[in-house]
Amino acid sequence: MVSGKDGFLYPNINVETCIKCLACEKTCPVIIPIDLSGNKSNPEVFACWNKDSQIRSQSSSGGAFSALASAILEEDGIVVGASYNNQMQVAHKACFSFEDLDSLRGSKYVQSSMGEIYKSIRSYLNKGKRVLFVGTPCQNAGIKKFLKREYVNLYCCDFICHGTPSPLLFQKYLKWIEKSKGIKVTSFNFRSKKSGWYDALRVVNNHEIMKGKYDAYFFGFNRNFSLRESCYNCPEIGMPRRGDITIADFWGIGMTYRFDKIKEIKDGISLVMINNAKGELLFESAKPFLEYRKGYYDEALSHNIPMIEPSPRPIERETFYLDMESMDFEALRKKYLRVRGKAKIVAFAREYIPRFIITNLRDIVQFIKWKLNGSKTL
Ligand SMILES: Cc1cc2nc3c(=O)[nH]c(=O)nc-3n(C[C@H](O)[C@H](O)[C@H](O)COP(=O)(O)OP(=O)(O)OC[C@H]3O[C@@H](n4cnc5c(N)ncnc54)[C@H](O)[C@@H]3O)c2cc1C
Incomplete structure (x- = not known):
């Protein structure tokens, strides 16, 4: 893999050493998609919490x-x-x-960079490790194509x-934080839950630095300005x-069906979808770590469209990464990433409308929807 001008990792062929065996094309899930005949189109859905x-x-x-991981680690798996590595780059690693x-x-x-992790996974699997x-x-499609065959001891989890x-x-974003806060970033959390699941905080070196709703980086992510070009037509x-x-x-x-634990x-x-028999086996072994209720596919989908559709490409995406080549994060923030529109209204409402008013309004909406749905319960 090599880094493009936009900073994304891309597959790369060294033309000087290439022997034209076409192994790269055969293992590319975009050229030859993985076989999904064993996975359900209408999987069972669960609401879970550790x-x-x-x-x-x-x-x-x-x-x-963590529940799925615990079930694997308990049996001496990997x-x-x-x-994050020690340069605050994101890379896959074995644990x-x-x-x-x-x-x-x-x-x-x-x-996240895959580095040499696919090769390490193959070696663990060949040694019989789960x-x-x-x-x-x-990345799930990638590992399956790389391995070329089914391993009973491999469990694949996508999100x-x-x-x-x-x-x-x-990296530009982290430098911007370092400059504006006068600190060296050694740890970063996108979703600290001190103020709840919906109102995540950004935490650097164990200090809260901003509310998620005012985070320019996240605004670009949510508004789809900053996604990899392939994400807008994602075949996976x-x-x-x-x-x-x-x-x-x-x-x-x-929001659609009654769920008594909401408060x-x-x-x-978490939403968990069981796609095949192996997924069922893994979920069974993770149950001791989880509370769970059977959920409804339509409710899961209604607030999570990326489940079935790639994110739409906004017009700003034309120039966003071209500008990034020469601009620092502050300049990008001023040009593209000022929190505005619906995001600003939501941020304002969450900041200034007392919590009990929002909660009561939500309760009323929920109550009406539950009644309309014949009081189906999770
Ligand atoms: C880039 C990205 C986009 C996402 N988009 C959505 C979405 O649109 N809707 C939605 O419901 N959920 C989305 N998620 C998933 C969501 O944020 C949670 O990761 C997921 O719900 C699991 O949460 P958890 O509490 O079970 O586990 P957590 O403890 O939060 O575990 C997160 C898991 O994801 C892996 N992971 C973290 N970052 C990356 C990364 N950059 N690349 C690959 N693996 C990673 C970790 O290794 C870990 O296994 C997205 C996650 C990422 C990383």
């Missing part, structure tokens, strides 16, 4: 990932996911212990993916899913 509230608070959603799992926990909203791989749908921003953009989105099991935020839980579990609910 029984351990501390793990839940360190996770982006309800901590479903968990592969994304973590062998519960202590090490901390580094994989939490979403890093940037393209491996859980977690990544975007395209609903909105798209990924560029590693170079992320939709049903059936690419992983054996899929995790995500269960946004909108309780109790304030620090995140």
Whole structure:
């Protein structure tokens, strides 16, 4: 892989050493898609939350990932996911212990480098180790094509993916934070839940630096300015899913069907989709770590369109990355990333309208929807 001018990682062929065996084309999931005949188009859906509230608070959603990972580690398996390295770049790594799992926990909203991890996974699998791989749908398709054959000891977990921003953009963002706060960033959390699941805070070196709703980097991510070009036509989105099991935020839980835990579990609910028999097996072994309720596909989809459709490409995407080549993050922020429009109204409402008014309004809307849906319950 090489880094493009936009900072994204791209596959690269060294023409001087290439022997034209076409192995690269044969392992490319875009040219020859993976076989999805074993995965369900209409999978079972669950609302889940980790029984351990501390793990839940360190996770982006309800901590479903940690429950799946714990089931694998308990049986001496290996968990592969994304973590920050010591230069604050995001890369996939293998994790062998519960202590090490901390580094994989939490979403890093940037393209993760695969480095040599696919080769390491193959070697663990050939030694008979159980491996859980977690990544975007395209990274799941990538590992399956790379391995060329089915391994019974490999469990693949994808997540609903909105798209990924560029590693170079992320580095510029961190430099901007360092300059404006006068600190060296050594750890970063996109979704600290001190003020709840919906109102995430950005935390640098264990200090809160801003509310998520005012974060320019996240505004660009949410508005789709900063996604990789391929994300707008992602061939790996939709049903059936690419992983054996899929995790995500269960946004909108309780908005359509009655869910009595809505007030109790304030620090995140995961959506889990069981795509095939292997996913079912993994979910079974993760159940001791989880509370769960059977969910409804339509409710999951209603607040999470990236489940079936790639993010739309905004007009600003034409120039965003061209400008990034010469601009620092502050200049990009001024030109593109000032929080505005609906995001500003929502931020204003969350900041200034007392919490109990928002909660009561939501309760009324929920009550009406529950009645309209014949009081179906999770
Ligand atoms: C770029 C990106 C876009 C996403 N878009 C959506 C979305 O549109 N809707 C939605 O519901 N959820 C989305 N998610 C998933 C969501 O943020 C949570 O990661 C997911 O719900 C799991 O949460 P958890 O509490 O179970 O586990 P967590 O502890 O939060 O675990 C996160 C898992 O994701 C892996 N991971 C983190 N960052 C990356 C990365 N950059 N690349 C590959 N793997 C990574 C970690 O290794 C870990 O296994 C996205 C995540 C990412 C990284």
